[in-house]
Amino acid sequence: MDSTTTPRPTLRRAVGRWQLYGLSINDVIGSGIYLLPAAAAALLGPASLWGILLAGLAVSLLVLCYAQAASYFDQPGGSYLYAREAFGPFVGLEVGWMQVLTRIASAAALANGLAEAVTHFWPGAASGGARIAIVTGSLAFLVAINIIGVRAAARTGVFLAIAKVVPLLMFIAIGAAFADLSQAAVLANDIPLRDLGEAALLLLFAYAGFENLPAAAGEYRNPRRDVPFAMLSMIATVTAIYVAVQWVALGTLPGLAESQTPIADAAARFGDDWLVWVITVGAAVSILGTNSNTIMLGPRYLLAVADDGFGPKFLTRIHPRFRTPVPAILVIGVLSLLLALSGSFVQLAMLSVVARLVTYISTALAVIVLQRRHGDREQALRLPGGLLIPVAATLVAVGLLASASVENLAAGALALVAGALIYRFWRRDPD
Numbered sequence: 485m486d487s488t489t490t491p492r493p494t495l496r497r498a499v500g501r502w503q504l505y506g507l508s509i510n511d512v513i514g515s516g517i518y519l520l521p522a523a524a525a526a527l528l529g530p531a532s533l534w535g536i537l538l539a540g541l542a543v544s545l546l547v548l549c550y551a552q553a554a555s556y557f558d559q560p561g562g563s564y565l566y567a568r569e570a571f572g573p574f575v576g577l578e579v580g581w582m583q584v585l586t587r588i589a590s591a592a593a594l595a596n597g598l599a600e601a602v603t604h605f606w607p608g609a610a611s612g613g614a615r616i617a618i619v620t621g622s623l624a625f626l627v628a629i630n631i632i633g634v635r636a637a638a639r640t641g642v643f644l645a646i647a648k649v650v651p652l653l654m655f656i657a658i659g660a661a662f663a664d665l666s667q668a669a670v671l672a673n674d675i676p677l678r679d680l681g682e683a684a685l686l687l688l689f690a691y692a693g694f695e696n697l698p699a700a701a702g703e704y705r706n707p708r709r710d711v712p713f714a715m716l717s718m719i720a721t722v723t724a725i726y727v728a729v730q731w732v733a734l735g736t737l738p739g740l741a742e743s744q745t746p747i748a749d750a751a752a753r754f755g756d757d758w759l760v761w762v763i764t765v766g767a768a769v770s771i772l773g774t775n776s777n778t779i780m781l782g783p784r785y786l787l788a789v790a791d792d793g794f795g796p797k798f799l800t801r802i803h804p805r806f807r808t809p810v811p812a813i814l815v816i817g818v819l820s821l822l823l824a825l826s827g828s829f830v831q832l833a834m835l836s837v838v839a840r841l842v843t844y845i846s847t848a849l850a851v852i853v854l855q856r857r858h859g860d861r862e863q864a865l866r867l868p869g870g871l872l873i874p875v876a877a878t879l880v881a882v883g884l885l886a887s888a889s890v891e892n893l894a895a896g897a898l899a900l901v902a903g904a905l906i907y908r909f910w911r912r913d914p915d
Contacts, residue, residue, distance in 0.1 A: 495560070495702045496807040498635040504697065504704060504714035506642035507777060511693035512722050513648060514774035515597055518747050518767045520690050520726070521733035526741035527683040533730050539687035540723030545877040547694055547719045548867055549848045551712035552874075554698045555865035556858040558707045561788030562698035562781075563843045569857075570850035573792065574907055579846050580789040581903035582839040582896075583699075584816075585832060587782030591820035592829035594775035595619045601768035605761075619824045622772060626779040627817035633806050634703040637780045644773030649725070651766030654759065655751055656728045662754040663735025685837070685887050688880075691722065692840055695847070696777065699784040708863045779820075783812035793912045831895075837888050838896025844881040848874045 499507075524532035553566045561568070563583060568576025599618040602609040609615055630637045694715055701707035729747065733740055737750040748767075751759045787809040790799035803810045823829040851874040858864060867873045888896075 493802040493804045493807055495802060495809075496634060497703055497705050498633070499638045499700070499704045501706070501710040501713055503638045503642050504710050505717050506645040507638060507780075508694060508697045508714045508718035509649065509721060510641045510645035510773045511696055511777040511781070512691055512718060513645075513652075513725070513770065514594075514693065515601065515767055515771045516690050517652065517726065517729060518745070518763075518770065520686075521730050521737075521750075522740055522743045522746040523686055524683070524730065525734065525746075527686065529741075530734060532683075533727065533734060535683055535687050536690070536726050536730050537723065539684070540691060540719065540726065542880050543688055543691040543694070544719050544723075545873055545880055546844050546848065547715050548873050549851045549877045550695060550698065551715045552851050552865045552867050553847055553854055554701065554711040554715070555708050555863060556854055556861055557698075558701055558704075559788075560700055560702035560784045562701070562785070563695055563847050564785055564788050565698075566850040566854065567846040568792070570853040571846070574904075575846065576792075577789065577794055577907045578900055578903045579843055580785055580794075581906060582835065582842055582899055583696075583785045584782065584789065585899055586836055586839040587696075587778055587785065588816060588819050588823065589829050589832040589835060591623065591775055591778045591782065591816065592823035593833050594771050594778060595623050595820065595824040596827075596829070598622050598768060598771045598775070601764075601771055604764050604767075616825065620821060622775065623779070623817055623821050623824070626772075626776050627813055629776075630780050630783070630813050631803070631806060631808055631810050633808060634700065634780070637776070641773065641776045641780060644769060644776050648766055648770040648773045651762045651769075652725055652729060652747075655747060655763060656725070656732055658759065659732035659736050659750065659754055660728075663732050682887070685884055688884060689837070689840070690726065691719070693774070693777070694718065695840070695843055696781040699781040699788075702784070708861075712865050779813070779817060782816045783809050786812040786816060794906060795910060797912065834892055834895040835899050837892040838885070839899065841881050841885045841888070842896065842900075845878055845885070848877040848881060 521532075524535060528535045557565055559565055561580070564576050564580030567579040596619060599609055599615045602618055606614070609618055629640050697715060698707070698711050701711060704710055733746050733750045736753050737743060737746060740746055740750070743749045748760050748763045751763050786795075786799055789795060790797070790812070799809070799812050799815065801811050802808065823832065852871055855871075859866070
């Protein structure tokens with residue numbers, strides 16, 4: 485190499501184990517938990533308590549697959565990296581492309597969701613300049629934090645994770661004294677089987693987001709050890725919180741299934757006005773926290789794909805001072821803002837269901853291949869049962885895909901066709 489050539493700046497490994505645990509919780513616990521109790525009760529009644537627990541156990545199979553795959557690599561890319569290594573660049577590109585689209589749509593939807601949540605204590609935010617200011621300001625703030633450095637982004641994500649979990653723990657701790665224990669005694673024959681497919685999608689997607697944590701592995705101190713720890717600790721924590729929230733909501737709010745704001749309505753029955761206010765603010769913070777992770781991890785998919793020669797080369801640039809992928813962060817931020825202000829994210833959001841399931845299936849299948857290739861690596865996680873867990877996880881994801889709507893499947897198919905065109909016509913030699 486020419487001695488005058490300046491080496492490309494590299495990503496900074498600055499995020500530790502407990503920060504990853506906080507980030508993983510921040511990605512999974514979002515605004516959905518504030519609506520989940522009513523939606524689950526409408527489909528499953530009192531059996532929703534056990535449905536949420538079973539969904540957590542089913543998602544644990546997928547989490548175990550991601551944990552094992554993450555224990556083999558210390559590079560960024562997550563699901564894209566696993567699919568590429570196991571099945572080649574075409575399948576990898578399709579998975580990475582779907583992830584990028586989903587992150588952009590999610591960021592746009594969450595920015596609008598934040599404005600909607602703020603209207604509960606600032607009605608003027610429902611429309612006009614105030615709404616635009618919230619959408620634009622929240623995205624600009626998160627983009628700026630991520631540009632400054634991954635350490636700042638991780639600390640912000642952990643702070644928001646704590647801020648969103650505390651109101652839920654208060655709801656559980658205070659409401660437990662008022663909850664009716666008999667609600668947990670539902671029998672299997674009381675479960676409405678006709679709604680199981682829709683309920684499965686609802687409940688399993690309440691745990692979605694865990695798949696994004698490995699995307700920024702290039703900036704974690706010891707990703708092969710710490711990502712599996714964070715993901716496995718997270719799924720245990722989140723399942724416990726979800727089950728406890730559902731139990732308190734079922735046991736304290738008659739007519740739970742009809743409530744538009746179930747946690748706030750339940751809190752109003754056993755707590756003072758201050759608790760309702762804390763819950764309402766917690767919902768807004770929860771949305772901001774999830775979007776913080778989206779803006780942090782989404783650009784890392786884009787960076788990994790661009791590093792392999794897909795898309796414009798400028799997306800591979802790392803800022804020499806901040807050591808962050810500034811162009812990728814800005815592209816995700818600008819596209820998310822345009823979609824958020826135009827409202828066109830609604831159509832793109834239909835990809836979410838299929839995109840996530842494609843990612844889950846590809847990773848579960850990739851683990852089967854990666855076990856043979858990298859199973860003997862130092863620090864590699866070894867799952868019990870050999871192929872049992874990845875096969876079971878694949879069946880879970882395929883079963884969910886079969887429950888998706890025709891509209892979701894059509895949107896996913898169009899996105900995959902677009903990914904194939906990118907692979908065919910927009911590919912350059914990687915550096």
